[in-house]
Amino acid sequence: xxxxxxxxxxxxxEEEEGAQSQHKGxxxxxxxxxxxxMSVVHLYAAYGIVPAFxxxxxxxxxxxxxxxxxxxxxxxxxxxxMWWDVLAAGLALFTFYYRWSxxxxxxxxxxxxxxxxxxxxxxxxxxxxxxxxxxxGLILLSITLLFLCYALFGEHLPQPWTHRxxxxxxxxxxxxxxxxxxxGSAVDVSSSLIILFTIFGAFLQFTGAGKFFIDWSxxxxxxxxxxxxxxxxxxxxxxxxxxxxxxxxxxxxxxVAGKMLQExxxxxxxxxGLLAAGGLGAIISPPVLGAAAFLIADFLGRSYMDVxxxxxxxxxxxxxxxxVMVEIDSRKYGMSSTAxxxxxxxxxxxxxxxxxxxSLVSIIGFMMLGFSPIASVFWAxxxxxxxxxxxxxxxxxxxEVFRGQQPVLRGLYESRLVQALAGGSREVLGIAAVCAxxxxxxxxxxxxxxxxxxxxIVLELAGGSLFLTALYTALIVWIxxxxxxVTASYIICAVIAAxxxxxxxxxxxxxxxxxxxxxxxxxxxxxxxxxxxAAAAICKGNPYKTTLQSWKYVAPAILVPFMFVLDPAGLGLxxxxxxxxxxxxxxxxxxxxxxxxxxxIVCLAxxxxxxxxxxxxxxERWLMVLSGLALTYPGVQSDxxxxxxxxxxxxxxxWRGRAK
Numbered sequence: 001x002x003x004x005x006x007x008x009x010x011x012x013x014e015e016e017e018g019a020q021s022q023h024k025g026x027x028x029x030x031x032x033x034x035x036x037x038m039s040v041v042h043l044y045a046a047y048g049i050v051p052a053f054x055x056x057x058x059x060x061x062x063x064x065x066x067x068x069x070x071x072x073x074x075x076x077x078x079x080x081x082m083w084w085d086v087l088a089a090g091l092a093l094f095t096f097y098y099r100w101s102x103x104x105x106x107x108x109x110x111x112x113x114x115x116x117x118x119x120x121x122x123x124x125x126x127x128x129x130x131x132x133x134x135x136x137g138l139i140l141l142s143i144t145l146l147f148l149c150y151a152l153f154g155e156h157l158p159q160p161w162t163h164r165x166x167x168x169x170x171x172x173x174x175x176x177x178x179x180x181x182x183x184g185s186a187v188d189v190s191s192s193l194i195i196l197f198t199i200f201g202a203f204l205q206f207t208g209a210g211k212f213f214i215d216w217s218x219x220x221x222x223x224x225x226x227x228x229x230x231x232x233x234x235x236x237x238x239x240x241x242x243x244x245x246x247x248x249x250x251x252x253x254x255x256v257a258g259k260m261l262q263e264x265x266x267x268x269x270x271x272x273g274l275l276a277a278g279g280l281g282a283i284i285s286p287p288v289l290g291a292a293a294f295l296i297a298d299f300l301g302r303s304y305m306d307v308x309x310x311x312x313x314x315x316x317x318x319x320x321x322x323x324v325m326v327e328i329d330s331r332k333y334g335m336s337s338t339a340x341x342x343x344x345x346x347x348x349x350x351x352x353x354x355x356x357x358x359s360l361v362s363i364i365g366f367m368m369l370g371f372s373p374i375a376s377v378f379w380a381x382x383x384x385x386x387x388x389x390x391x392x393x394x395x396x397x398x399x400e401v402f403r404g405q406q407p408v409l410r411g412l413y414e415s416r417l418v419q420a421l422a423g424g425s426r427e428v429l430g431i432a433a434v435c436a437x438x439x440x441x442x443x444x445x446x447x448x449x450x451x452x453x454x455x456x457i458v459l460e461l462a463g464g465s466l467f468l469t470a471l472y473t474a475l476i477v478w479i480x481x482x483x484x485x486v487t488a489s490y491i492i493c494a495v496i497a498a499x500x501x502x503x504x505x506x507x508x509x510x511x512x513x514x515x516x517x518x519x520x521x522x523x524x525x526x527x528x529x530x531x532x533x534a535a536a537a538i539c540k541g542n543p544y545k546t547t548l549q550s551w552k553y554v555a556p557a558i559l560v561p562f563m564f565v566l567d568p569a570g571l572g573l574x575x576x577x578x579x580x581x582x583x584x585x586x587x588x589x590x591x592x593x594x595x596x597x598x599x600x601i602v603c604l605a606x607x608x609x610x611x612x613x614x615x616x617x618x619x620e621r622w623l624m625v626l627s628g629l630a631l632t633y634p635g636v637q638s639d640x641x642x643x644x645x646x647x648x649x650x651x652x653x654x655w656r657g658r659a660k
Contacts, residue, residue, distance in 0.1 A: 020070050020426075021079045029413075031069060035422035038062050042195045042425075046378040053107075054100060056183040059191035061096030063432040064131050065089040070429065071134040088127060095124040099176070110177035111170065118169050121176030125440065128182060132437040135430040140484045143492070144437050147444040154448055160457060163448045174447055181443030185298045186435035186491055193294040193304070194431055196377045199424030200363075203381055206416040206423065207388040207396055209356040212349065213238035214253060219346035229274060229326025232261070233319055236278030237285055250279030250531045254538040262539060266329070269542055272535035273549025274329075276524060277322055279531045280554060283486060283520045285315050295487070296512050297373075299494055304373035308364065310513055310574040313590075314560055317573075317597055321556035324605040332611045353394070355387035385417070396420065431487060438491040445495045455499035466504050470565050473497045474518050481522020489519040501565060509576055510564045517561040524550045556604040559632040560597060567634030569593050596639050600631030603646050613653045623649040 023031050041062070045055055068088040072078045098120050099106055106117070113121065125148075133141045148171070150157075155165035166174075175181030179188075204210060217235035235253050254275040261271035293311070297304045350357075362383055366376035385396045392399045401411035412418060445451050458476075462468035476497050481489040493515045501511040524532055524547060536546035563570035572590035606612035607624035616624065623645050630642030 019072060019075045019078055021072055021081075023070075023079065023081065027081060031066075032413075032418065032422045034066060034069075035425040036418055038066065038425040039195075039199050039421040042191065043199070043378065043381075045192070046196055046374050052179060052183075052188065055191050056179065056187050057096045057099050059195075059432065060128075060182060060187055060436050061092050063429055063436070064092035064127050066425070067131045067134060067429050067433055068092065070426070071131075073134065088130065091123060092127050095120055095127070095176075106177050107179075110173040113169055113173040113177060117177060118172050121172035122168075124176050124182065125172065128433070128436045128440065131433040135433040136437075136485065136488070140434070140437060140488055143484065144440050147441045150450070151444045151448055160453055163450075166447060171447070175440060175443050180446060182436050182439040184439045184442055186295060186438045186442065187432070189294040189298050190428070190432045190435040192374055193377070194435075195424070195428045196374065196381070197294075198427040198431075199421065200359075200377050200381045200384065202420040202424035202427060203384045203388075203396070204356075204359050206420040207356075207384065207394045208353070209359050209384075212353045212356045215344065216346055216349050216353075219344055219349055229261075229266075229329050230323065232274055232278050233322045233326060236281055237319055249282040250275050250534050251538070253278060254535055268539045269536070269545040269549050270329075272532060272539040272541045272546035273551075273553050274322075274326065275535040275538065276532040276546065276550040277553035279535070280520065280524055280550070281315070281318050281322065283523070284311060284318060284517065293516070294373075295491060295494070296516055300509055300512060302509065303367075305364075305367045306509070306576070308367075310509060310576060312575060313573045313594055313597075314513075314517065314557075317560050317594075317601055318554070318557040320598055321601045321605055322553060324602050325553050325556065325609060328605060328609045328611050331614075332609060353391070355390055358387060359384055385420075388416075434485060434488045435491075438488055441492055442495055451495050451499050454496040455503055458497070458500040459503060462500075464504070466501075466506070466566060469500050469504055470506075470514070470562060473501060473515065474561070477515050477518040478522050481519050486519050486523060489522060490516050493519065506565045507571065507576070510571060510574060513574060514561045514565050521554065521558060524554060552608055555608055556601040556628070559600070559604075559629070563593065563597055563632060563634050570634040573597060593634065596631050596634075596642075599646065600628045600642060603628030603631060603642065603649075606649075613650070614657055616649075616653070617656075620649045620652050623652075 022028070042059070044050075066089075068085045069081060072080065073082065073084065098116075109117070129141060129144065132144060150161075151166050151171055152168065153165060154161070154163040156162075214235045217231045217238060220234070232253060236249055254272075261274065262268055266274070293307050294304065297307045300306075359380070362380040363373075363376050366379055367373060371379065388394045388396045389399075396417045397415050398406060398411055400406040401408055401415070458469060458472055462472055473493075477489060477493045480492055484492070494512060498508070498511045498515055501514065502508055506514075532547040532550045533543045535541075535550070536543040539546070560573065564573045569589050570593055572593040575590065603624045605628075606616065607621050607628055610616050610621055612620070612624065627642040627645030627649065630638045630645065
């Protein structure tokens with residue numbers, strides 16, 4: 001990858017993760033070791049027993065301290081540690097010590113904090129806001145400040161938004177001295193699950209699992225040009241499932257396959273759109289699903305395994321849509337299958353690096369054996385490290401260290417183990433800052449009852465219609481997602497928008513999955529369309545045209561969430577009906593609604609592409625689009641209408657082909 005392209009990709013990633021300093025010398029060593037210590041502390045907390053009263057504030061304090069050291073106050077101060085950064089980092093650690101040393105008494109006086117409590121708590125809130133600005137920019141900071149102002153000045157607002165208002169000491173006590181504000185559920189998930197999964201993802205990255213999945217995908221599908229699209233879909237799933245990062249998956253796969261897609265017949269914006277769509281699937285694919293998935297489990301009070309089960313069929317349908325689109329592409333762009341990309345045989349690759357496949361199944365395997373999600377990812381990480389030692393080119397610790405051919409301390413410091421531990425902690429800093437900031441938002445909602453007020457307003461606007469309520473909720477999530485990352489978008493909408501759906505009888509798990517799905521889809525919409533922008537940089541396309549192309553590729557699956565909120569039978573897509581004893585979602589219903597959704601996605605793919613067996617005319621295209629819409633709307637009558645329309649479109653295509 002050339003230097004200019006790498007620079008552009010780094011800038012796009014910085015838009016999501018903030019500008020980071022790359023300190024050198026002794027300071028660089030100190031930062032690396034601090035990141036390693038952070039990972040070791042959380043791995044110990046996964047194995048041992050650390051009370052939430054200690055772990056959550058410690059997690060936030062370490063995150064804030066490292067954010068102020070690694071993320072500069074402005075880009076002009078990159079790679080320079082200033083005195084104010086050191087002061088802010090020290091203050092962050094002091095806020096933890098003050099809270100921890102206060103013990104249970106801190107919790108007991110949260111409604112009437114003393115003067116020192118207020119000063120220290122206010123400092124913590126300011127530090128969280130500054131960390132939010134450094135890692136995620138001004139938009140999420142502004143939204144958080146608006147929520148805080150709502151808590152302080154709510155009595156001056158008109159109905160129905162008004163509330164009695166809360167004093168500064170009451171707000172600070174709730175946010176800093178309890179486990180409801182900054183240290184609420186979002187930070188709980190960040191400190192106990194998200195960081196463990198980022199460490200796990202870093203282990204896979206530094207032991208070569210990502211490269212193996214891409215190489216094996218190309219080899220398994222024969223390396224034929226007509227199958228490059230299939231390869232993108234498969235490698236995005238294999239790489240994205242364990243990583244849970246859309247941008248990282250797009251960049252990793254695109255750096256290998258971006259140029260190849262264009263050589264095989266893809267227009268540059270279409271090539272970028274396909275790469276971005278494949279990367280987007282990483283956020284909804286088991287076993288990781290991105291950071292928001294852990295929050296779903298926490299909000300619902302369900303096991304993480306339940307969330308994985310709920311995501312299974314929607315993920316299959318998402319990738320089915322992509323697969324059908326690329327199959328149509330191979331016909332539409334007239335790709336030849338005579339040339340081949342030179343790859344090592346798939347069987348040979350699998351025999352050499354077979355242990356990498358454990359990363360796809362180890363976490364789920366441990367959970368099926370009865371381990372908790374925290375214990376599962378802990379042991380999966382250890383298993384990944386141990387199995388990497390089977391080969392010298394993947395070893396997490398160099399073989400030379402054990403043979404005495406390399407000094408132990410230097411060998412360990414330069415090893416993949418230290419890189420993975422440091423990389424895992426570095427990866428979580430931006431997410432953890434979002435979780436701490438989201439804690440302020442959630443704290444305001446619980447303190448003021450804003451969620452119920454907002455639900456009442458949405459229901460009134462929708463006139464009690466479930467369809468309109470779902471449509472308004474999707475639009476709200478989409479609008480919020482234009483400005484903030486998926487994690488923050490889900491948290492905000494889960495507390496203010498989900499209650500409206502739940503009030504109309506939608507099960508809580510379906511409402512939250514609906515919001516999560518659309519929070520993910522907002523990632524391919526400007527101005528936060530970082531995956532399409534990164535793909536455009538790789539393929540040298542237009543960022544906005546690439547974004548439209550990525551929308552085209554994900555569009556067939558965009559209606560799936562409506563299926564599991566508009567009709568009880570649609571719950572079958574989440575596999576929760578039969579598991580929870582709901583008669584409305586038996587295994588027969590699950591099979592029927594899944595088949596209907598799958599056929600609807602195929603119809604929409606053909607209609608949107610303007611091509612199925614052959615190029616469609618206007619009548620065939622509209623028949624396929626309308627049939628797809630009917631099939632993705634739950635109900636026997638709509639399914640029959642959609643099936644009839646699709647059959648007619650296929651018959652017309654066949655007849656035109658026969659006539660020619």
